[in-house]
Structure formats: C-alpha cells, structure tokens
Amino acid sequence: MSRKTARKSAARTPDIRTVAAMAKVSIATVSRTINGSPLVSERLAKRVWQAVKQLNYFPNTHARTLVSGKSRLLGIIVENITNPFFPELIRSFEEIAVAHGYEILVSSSNSDPAVLTTCVRRMLERKVDGVAVMTFGEEEPILDQLVNRNVPIVLAEFKLDDPKASTILLDYSSGIHAAIHHLAALGHKKIGFLAGPHKLHSAITRENDFRTALKAAGLAVQKDWIIECDHTLKGGLAGFGQLQALGKRPTAVVCSNDMTAIGVLRAAYMAGLRVPKDLSVIGLDDIDFAEFTLPPLTTICLSRADLAHAAFEALRQQAEDPAAPNLKREFLVSTSLVVRGSTAAPAAR
Amino acid sequence: MSRKTARKSAARTPDIRTVAAMAKVSIATVSRTINGSPLVSERLAKRVWQAVKQLNYFPNTHARTLVSGKSRLLGIIVENITNPFFPELIRSFEEIAVAHGYEILVSSSNSDPAVLTTCVRRMLERKVDGVAVMTFGEEEPILDQLVNRNVPIVLAEFKLDDPKASTILLDYSSGIHAAIHHLAALGHKKIGFLAGPHKLHSAITRENDFRTALKAAGLAVQKDWIIECDHTLKGGLAGFGQLQALGKRPTAVVCSNDMTAIGVLRAAYMAGLRVPKDLSVIGLDDIDFAEFTLPPLTTICLSRADLAHAAFEALRQQAEDPAAPNLKREFLVSTSLVVRGSTAAPAAR
DNA sequence: GTGAAAGCGCTAACAA
DNA sequence: TTGTTAGCGCTTTCAC
Numbered sequence: 001m002s003r004k005t006a007r008k009s010a011a012r013t014p015d016i017r018t019v020a021a022m023a024k025v026s027i028a029t030v031s032r033t034i035n036g037s038p039l040v041s042e043r044l045a046k047r048v049w050q051a052v053k054q055l056n057y058f059p060n061t062h063a064r065t066l067v068s069g070k071s072r073l074l075g076i077i078v079e080n081i082t083n084p085f086f087p088e089l090i091r092s093f094e095e096i097a098v099a100h101g102y103e104i105l106v107s108s109s110n111s112d113p114a115v116l117t118t119c120v121r122r123m124l125e126r127k128v129d130g131v132a133v134m135t136f137g138e139e140e141p142i143l144d145q146l147v148n149r150n151v152p153i154v155l156a157e158f159k160l161d162d163p164k165a166s167t168i169l170l171d172y173s174s175g176i177h178a179a180i181h182h183l184a185a186l187g188h189k190k191i192g193f194l195a196g197p198h199k200l201h202s203a204i205t206r207e208n209d210f211r212t213a214l215k216a217a218g219l220a221v222q223k224d225w226i227i228e229c230d231h232t233l234k235g236g237l238a239g240f241g242q243l244q245a246l247g248k249r250p251t252a253v254v255c256s257n258d259m260t261a262i263g264v265l266r267a268a269y270m271a272g273l274r275v276p277k278d279l280s281v282i283g284l285d286d287i288d289f290a291e292f293t294l295p296p297l298t299t300i301c302l303s304r305a306d307l308a309h310a311a312f313e314a315l316r317q318q319a320e321d322p323a324a325p326n327l328k329r330e331f332l333v334s335t336s337l338v339v340r341g342s343t344a345a346p347a348a349r
Numbered sequence: 350m351s352r353k354t355a356r357k358s359a360a361r362t363p364d365i366r367t368v369a370a371m372a373k374v375s376i377a378t379v380s381r382t383i384n385g386s387p388l389v390s391e392r393l394a395k396r397v398w399q400a401v402k403q404l405n406y407f408p409n410t411h412a413r414t415l416v417s418g419k420s421r422l423l424g425i426i427v428e429n430i431t432n433p434f435f436p437e438l439i440r441s442f443e444e445i446a447v448a449h450g451y452e453i454l455v456s457s458s459n460s461d462p463a464v465l466t467t468c469v470r471r472m473l474e475r476k477v478d479g480v481a482v483m484t485f486g487e488e489e490p491i492l493d494q495l496v497n498r499n500v501p502i503v504l505a506e507f508k509l510d511d512p513k514a515s516t517i518l519l520d521y522s523s524g525i526h527a528a529i530h531h532l533a534a535l536g537h538k539k540i541g542f543l544a545g546p547h548k549l550h551s552a553i554t555r556e557n558d559f560r561t562a563l564k565a566a567g568l569a570v571q572k573d574w575i576i577e578c579d580h581t582l583k584g585g586l587a588g589f590g591q592l593q594a595l596g597k598r599p600t601a602v603v604c605s606n607d608m609t610a611i612g613v614l615r616a617a618y619m620a621g622l623r624v625p626k627d628l629s630v631i632g633l634d635d636i637d638f639a640e641f642t643l644p645p646l647t648t649i650c651l652s653r654a655d656l657a658h659a660a661f662e663a664l665r666q667q668a669e670d671p672a673a674p675n676l677k678r679e680f681l682v683s684t685s686l687v688v689r690g691s692t693a694a695p696a697a698r
Numbered sequence: 699g700t701g702a703a704a705g706c707g708c709t710a711a712c713a714a
Numbered sequence: 715t716t717g718t719t720a721g722c723g724c725t726t727t728c729a730c
Contacts (some may be wrong), residue, residue: 013498015722015723015724016723016724017723025700025701026700026701026702027701027702027723027724027725028700028701028702028703028725028726029699029700029701031724031725031726032699032700032725035725039699039700040699040700041699041700044699044700058470058473058474059474059723059724060415060476060722060723060724061474061475061476062411062412062414062415062420062476062722062723062724063411063415063706063722063723063724063725064723064724064725065411065706065724066409066411066412066415066705066706066707066708066722066723066724066725067705067706067723067724067725067726068706068724068725068726069706071411081436081439081440082433082436082437082440082637084431084433084436086436087430087431087433087435087436088431090430090455090457091430091431091457091459094455094456094457098467098471103454103471103474103475104455105452105454106439106443106453106455107443108439108440108443110440118447121407122447122452124407125407125408125410125452126410126452127409127410127411149362233638233641234641262641263641266641266643269643288431289582292582292583292611292612292615294615294618294643364706364707364708365707365708366707374716374717375716375717375718376707376708376709376717376718377709377710377716377717377718377719378715378716378717380708380709380710381709381715381716384709388715388716389715389716390715390716393715393716408707408708409706409707409708411706411707411708412706412707412708412709412722413707413708413709414708414722415706415707415708415709415721415722415723415724416707416708416709416710416721416722417708417709417710417722418722
C-alpha cells in the first residue's frame with residue numbers, strides 16, 4: 001500500500017491537506033483562511049472553517065516556524081524559580097504571552113553561569129522569537145550568543161548596546177525613598193540595609209538608592225549596617241546575625257528583597273526581639289507571602305504584572321515590528337511602599 | 350541575485366548544508382554524524398565535527414521535529430505555579446529533562462478547567478512527546494484530547510484506562526501513619542485534619558489515609574475536626590477559624606499540605622496559642638520554606654525530586670520505547686515524616 | 699480570488 | 715561507508 005493510500009485510510013492527526021480535501025479547496029486557501037487573509041471569499045472561508053471544526057484541526061507549529069522563520073515562542077530565564085518572586089512573574093508573563101498567541105519557554109538559571117549558558121543554548125535551539133532575561137545579574141558575555149544570532153532580548157536594569165536589546169528600568173528609588181521617609185517619620189534614625197549579592201545589578205541599584213534616600217532624609221549612612229546577603233531567607237538570617245554581633249544595632253532594617261526580610265523576621269524572633277516594637281523591618285518585592293508573615297511585612301512593591309507586561313511588550317515589538325520608526329527600547333517599572341505590620345516607632349531608649 | 354547565491358554570501362545562521370560544504374561531505378553524512386550513527390567513518394566524522402564547532406552549528410529542532418515526528422518536548426502542567434511545591438517540582442523536572450536532551454513546556458492551570466483546556470491545546474499545538482499532568486484533580490474529560498491524539502501522559506494518583514497513560518501512585522499512608530504515630534506517642538488523642546479541596550484526588554486520598562491511620566492508632570475519628578480547606582495559606586487560616594469556633598478543638602492538627610499548615614501556624618499565633626505547646630501542627634509536602642516557619646514545621650515529606658523523576662521516566666519510556674515488552678505503567682513515590690518544632694506533647698488539661 | 703508549486707532544514711529510504 | 719533524493723506540514727510567490 002502506498003503512503004498516500006495509507007494516509008487516507010489510517011486515523012491520523014489531520015493536516016492542511018485533510019482540511020483542503022474536506023472543504024474542496026486548495027491548501028493555499030486553507031492557509032489563507034486560517035491566517036486571516038482578506039483575499040479569501042466568504043463562501044470558501046466558511047467551508048474551510050467548517051472542515052477545521054469538524055476535524056478539530058490546528059496547524060503544525062513546527063512546519064509553520066520552519067517556513068515563516070517565526071516560532072511564536074518567547075523565552076523567559078529567571079534567576080531562581082524557587083524564589084517566590086519568579087513564579088509570580090512567570091505566571092503573569094505566561095498569561096500575557098498566551099493571550100497574544102505566543103508560547104513560552106521557561107528556564108531557571110539558578111544563579112549559575114554554566115546553567116545560564118545551557119539555558120541560552122536551549123532558547124537558541126528552539127528558535128525563540130525573543131528572550132526575557134530576568135536574572136538581574138552580570139551575564140553579558142553569555143548573552144552575546146543571543147545578540148549574535150539576532151534574537152531580541154530584554155534585560156532588567158541593564159542596557160546592552162545592541163539594537164535588538166531592550167531594557168526595563170526599575171525605579172526602586174521612589175519606593176525606597178518612601179520607605180525611608182516612612183521610617184524617619186516614625187522616629188527612626190538608625191537604619192540598616194541588608195543588601196543582595198553584589199553580582200546582581202538590582203542589588204547594587206537597591207543599595208545605592210538606599211544610601212541616597214538616607215542622605216535625602218538627613219540621616220547618616222552607617223557602613224557597618226549595610227551588609228551583603230544573598231536574597232534568600234537563610235541569607236537574611238545570617239545577615240541579621242552579623243548585625244546583632246555588632247553590639248550596637250539599628251532600630252530599623254530595610255532589606256533588598258522579601259525573602260531576606262522574612263529571614264530577619266525569623267532571626268529577630270529567635271533573638272527575643274519583637275517586631276515591630278523592638279525592630280522595624282521592611283522588605284522589597286511584595287511577594288504574595290508578605291501579607292502572611294508574622295507580623296505582616298511592610299514592603300516595597302515591585303509589580304510582577306507590570307514587569308511581565310513590559311518584558312512582553314519589549315519582545316513583541318522587536319519580534320513583530322523591528323523596523324518600526326520609533327521602537328521603544330526602554331521601559332520603566334516603578335515601585336511603591338506597602339505599609340503593613342512590621343514597622344512602628346522605635347522603642348524609647 | 351539568486352537565493353542560492355544570497356545564501357552563500359549573507360551571514361546567516363548556519364544550516365546542515367553549510368556544515369556539509371565546509372566539511373566537504375553530503376548533508377546525509379552530517380546528519381548521521383550528529384545523530385551518532387555508527388555508519389560514519391572516523392575520518393569524515395572528524396571533519397564534520399570540526400565544521401560544526403567552527404560554525405557553532407546546531408540543528409534546527411523544528412525541521413527535525415517535522416520529519417522525525419518527535420519534538421523532544423515534554424509538557425508539564427501544574428495546578429498552581431504560585432504554590433511553592435510546584436516550582437520545586439518544575440525545577441527538578443527541568444533538570445532531568447534537559448540532562449536527557451528534552452525541552453520542557455511549563456504551564457499552570459490555576460485550578461481552572463478553562464485554563465487547563467488551553468494548556469492542553471497548547472501542548473498539542475507544540476507537539477509535545479508527552480505531558481506530566483501534575484494537577485491532582487479530576488480533569489479526565491479534558492485530558493481526553495491528549496489521549497485521543499495519542500500523546501503519552503502521566504498522572505498523579507489517577508489511573509486512566511489507556512495504554513498511553515501512566516500513573517504515579519503517591520503513598521501518603523506511610524507518612525501519614527508515621528505522623529499519627531508520632532502524635533499518639535506524644536500523648537495526643539484529639540487530632541483534627543484540615544483537608545484539601547475535595548475536587549483533588551490527592552486531597553481525598555490524604556484524608557482517607559488520615560482516617561485509616563487514626564483508626565489504626567486506636568483513636569476516634571471526630572467528624573467536626575475534619576475540615577475541607579483549599580491548600581492555600583488563607584484556607585488554613587479559615588479552616589483553623591472554623592475549628593476554633595467549635596469550642597472544643599483538637600490538641601493536634603494534621604494538614605493536607607504545608608501551605609495550609611502555615612496558615613494554621615499563623616492563625617494559632619493570632620489566637621494567642623503557642624505552637625507546639627498549646628497546639629501541635631503537621632504539614633504535608635515539606636516545601637523548602639517549611640524549615641523556616643515559626644516554629645519550624647513538622648511535616649510529611651513528599652519528594653519533588655522523586656516525583657519529577659518518576660514523571661520523566663514514565664514519559665520517556667512511552668515516548669522512546671512504547672513497544673517495550675513490559676512497559677512500566679505505574680510508579681510509586683513514598684512519603685516520610687520529618688519531625689521539626691511544631692509538634693510536642695499536649696499541655697496538661 | 700484561487701490554485702500550483704517551490705522550498706523552509708532536516709531525516710531516512712534507497713542507490714551506489 | 716557515502717551520497718541522492720523524497721518528503722515532513724506549512725507559507726508564499728507566481729500564474730491564472
């Protein structure tokens with residue numbers, strides 16, 4: 001039995017030819033109809049859609065990609081999927097992308113350059129139309145692979161000098177200023193900062209904004225009270241330990257992210273300190289969980305939805321309309337203070 | 350200028366022909382070499398690999414998929430990526446899959462049947478070689494789409510009567526028995542259970558295992574003390590509220606998952622109860638965070654790595670060797686008790 | 699408006 | 715052992 005014959009008789013997943021045969025049109029007409037070409041007459045279009053429905057047909061995306069050169073696949077690389085900030089970001093990104101007919105390729109670099117290299121390679125192999133690099137780190141050399149192959153990318157907080165690269169600027173300063181102002185208004189004068197790992201752009205920026213905000217509030221920056229942690233709960237635990245060991249500790253601590261703040265909450269509790277009475281704590285991110293810590297965490301909100309939206313928009317533009325006259329290459333996402341229960345006036349000395 | 354000419358001159362991503370030209374062999378030889386066919390002489394293979402390296406070439410997966418019918422893409426659908434259990438599962442699954450040369454397609458159904466339908470459709474469109482359905486729910490009708498198109502699937506705790514469907518049986522009972530035994534040994538006689546939503550298979554199983562374990566320990570099952578929650582922190586909060594409202598509450602509570610337990614921890618704290626002195630709490634999952642709750646959560650560990658491994662193995666088998674003589678269709682993942690600080694002897698009355 | 703046909707990059711059957 | 719060639723399912727000229 002010939003292949004053609006076999007195709008007709010066996011129950012296989014319908015292809016464009018099956019549809020064309022059923023609708024009694026050419027495969028070109030089926031293609032046009034499905035892709036919304038205006039050149040198809042209503043009469044034929046109707047027949048096509050009917051066949052499509054009846055066969056429960058949908059196009060083979062691989063074949064499509066092969067000929068069109070567009071995969072409608074967007075990559076998203078996150079620093080660590082285990083940090084609650086990122087699943088929330090991924091979820092938003094997925095929603096937006098799917099709503100626009102894109103699929104997403106998720107991968108977690110686990111802050112490991114070797115893994116990141118693999119991630120980039122995977123993205124390249126699957127021919128993504130763009131990649132959102134949400135690692136906040138210094139991995140330009142690795143990303144060159146993407147840039148060299150002309151894959152649009154969008155980075156957070158870092159500008160790459162390439163026409164295919166966009167940047168999302170995160171305005172931490174508004175949120176951090178609000179936080180310091182809030183603390184100062186409460187009467188705090190001694191404020192510490194548990195920073196993120198210095199290999200991350202975001203960590204550096206946040207720390208700088210903290211220093212600036214402190215000065216703007218007329219408060220002194222005490223070097224001892226700025227401690228590099230690693231954006232994990234354990235890091236917060238350790239960082240607070242260091243602060244305690246100093247003997248003279250601040251009455252309030254701002255943390256570079258919520259996980260660190262949660263670590264501080266826990267360390268303070270174990271040290272017999274009451275938050276916020278004995279110590280005020282402020283986080284950054286406003287992960288879902290922040291609402292449920294003990295006490296509920298006052299934090300600087302960085303909207304995952306806004307970030308995901310900006311990232312998608314940057315990539316979509318580059319992917320669909322790279323020659324647009326005034327392509328937006330920079331996006332801004334701002335932050336704001338969410339006051340909950342982990343901040344209060346310092347105890348009288 | 351003809352296309353062929355254009356191809357030669359323009360800097361484009363190298364394809365199999367570019368490699369063949371550089372290595373001075375046919376494209377078939379390149380293909381064979383890359384796919385590890387034993388039919389290629391060392392001499393030619395060496396030339397090919399050299400060209401591959403020099404051009405930084407890698408095959409176009411879409412073209413490969415189109416002709417071979419295998420995408421080397423595995424889908425994973427999780428109930429809710431925002432529940433920390435799932436990112437940890439995804440991370441393991443990603444690691445294993447990538448190590449075996451597969452790519453993964455992640456999607457979160459958010460416990461919404463409509464979204465699940467979309468997820469399934471997306472998987473179908475991208476021609477995945479298999480799907481791990483980690484939703485623990487009753488969505489057989491939706492999964493029919495997958496089964497009908499002959500896509501291998503693996504489910505947790507639910508058997509589908511189809512040769513392409515495998516099941517991962519989760520042996521909660523060992524962990525739950527250990528938990529009850531632990532509690533009983535501590536002197537608890539009044540033990541409640543905050544169940545998961547009854548639409549989930551896992552929730553039902555866990556609850557049944559709880560009842561069984563209670564009886565096995567010679568303890569009475571008090572219906573009032575079994576409350577349906579929703580596997581979220583908020584749900585745990587509410588569930589514990591219901592328990593309190595009863596007037597007469599148990600001295601220990603086992604929860605259907607860790608998030609619920611964390612909710613209980615928080616609710617108990619707000620109600621002025623000390624855990625574990627006034628109330629013992631046990632979770633289930635052993636998410637990373639469980640170690641860091643206040644107090645650290647005693648919980649029943651369900652290994653994400655084991656689960657991911659079983660899921661991958663089930664799919665790999667079906668995808669690569671569906672005709673194997675004794676295909677394993679059932680996998681078992683067990684649970685065990687991790688004792689930390691949220692359990693203690695009940696306070697004397 | 700519609701259809702025929704070329705070809706996207708690759709694998710696999712067949713020839714040599 | 716190696717090369718030639720026919721498609722995989724689709725989009726997209728180019729004729730009509």
